[in-house]
Amino acid sequence: MTDVPSIQLNDGNSIPQLGFGVFQIPPEETAEATRVALELGYRHIDTAEMYGNEREVGEALRASGLDRGEVFVTSKLNNGYHRPDDARRAFDQTLSELGFDYVDLFLIHWPLPTLYDGDYVSTWKTLEEFKADGRARSIGVSNFEVDHLERLAAETDVVPAVNQIELHPYLLNEEVRSYGEEHGIATEAWSPLKQGEVLRDPVIVEIAERAARTPAQVVLRWHVQRGNIVFPKSTTPERIRENFELFDFELEPGDIERINGLDRGEAGRNGPHPDRMAYTG
Ligand code: NAD
Numbered sequence: 001m002t003d004v005p006s007i008q009l010n011d012g013n014s015i016p017q018l019g020f021g022v023f024q025i026p027p028e029e030t031a032e033a034t035r036v037a038l039e040l041g042y043r044h045i046d047t048a049e050m051y052g053n054e055r056e057v058g059e060a061l062r063a064s065g066l067d068r069g070e071v072f073v074t075s076k077l078n079n080g081y082h083r084p085d086d087a088r089r090a091f092d093q094t095l096s097e098l099g100f101d102y103v104d105l106f107l108i109h110w111p112l113p114t115l116y117d118g119d120y121v122s123t124w125k126t127l128e129e130f131k132a133d134g135r136a137r138s139i140g141v142s143n144f145e146v147d148h149l150e151r152l153a154a155e156t157d158v159v160p161a162v163n164q165i166e167l168h169p170y171l172l173n174e175e176v177r178s179y180g181e182e183h184g185i186a187t188e189a190w191s192p193l194k195q196g197e198v199l200r201d202p203v204i205v206e207i208a209e210r211a212a213r214t215p216a217q218v219v220l221r222w223h224v225q226r227g228n229i230v231f232p233k234s235t236t237p238e239r240i241r242e243n244f245e246l247f248d249f250e251l252e253p254g255d256i257e258r259i260n261g262l263d264r265g266e267a268g269r270n271g272p273h274p275d276r277m278a279y280t281g
Pocket of ligand 1: 047109142164189190195199217231240
């Protein structure tokens with residue numbers, strides 16, 4: 001097994017480039033899925049208040065026998081709690097659910113520009129408090145568009161360590177990704193497999209056959225070679241294993257280019273557009 005590379009963040013911390021995502025895993029299945037992932041070698045788990053399974057992630061980590069410091073854990077602020085006092089309470093609750101005294105990374109889950117009078121700036125300043133008091137080792141954002149990032153740059157002091165955005169072969173999200181690259185914001189790619197849809201693409205299937213790898217490994221390896229941080233989700237042990245075996249082969253530059261060519265722009269988007277997302281649960 002080859003080691004998972006680390007990506008250095010703009011605050012000096014580092015994050016394993018490959019992790020395990022637990023979105024849509026019911027709480028009663030989360031501890032077991034996370035246990036399998038940790039046993040196979042994953043050392044990075046991506047959860048969120050809105051996933052309703054932080055408690056089970058914490059339980060799995062404690063049951064694994066690993067030290068807290070060996071596993072990088074991310075959570076995210078619930079959309080309903082953007083006002084500073086609510087965000088403070090919600091963050092306390094996240095730590096209590098996880099049973100930790102810190103998280104490695106805490107994100108604003110969505111910018112929600114149509115809610116809270118368009119004010120995600122005071123929410124971000126509240127996350128700055130969590131970083132200052134050490135309870136969030138790193139802070140970042142999710143689903144922020146370039147104009148949202150520019151506004152944070154103009155009105156606040158801390159540059160987000162990461163921006164977690166929808167990104168897969170059908171939505172390269174290149175404008176947001178390259179803004180991050182230029183400004184020291186690492187890009188995390190959510191739904192890296194487009195929830196399985198891109199695995200049937202004939203180009204992916206053909207590259208996989210030639211490389212004697214699975215379509216999921218080809219797509220995840222494409223992310224890794226482009227520098228994206230990924231955390232595919234699965235509850236099937238064999239797939240969890242397969243998604244971890246990415247570091248003993250390489251795609252040729254021509255294959256990377258062919259996969260880049262699958263971009264469908266906005267038509268390829270799976271989730272809501274961040275400018276319009278207004279769900280608060
Ligand atoms: P994903 O792209 O990781 O796809 C997961 C699905 O792909 C699985 O349910 C399964 O059907 C299929 N799959 C996984 N591995 C496979 C394999 N080896 N072979 C065949 N099929 C396979 O989708 P996701 O769960 O939406 O995204 C991953 C993670 O990203 C989430 O768990 C979560 O942590 C994060 N996320 C964040 C946001 C956000 O707004 N910040 C939104 C969605 C997801």
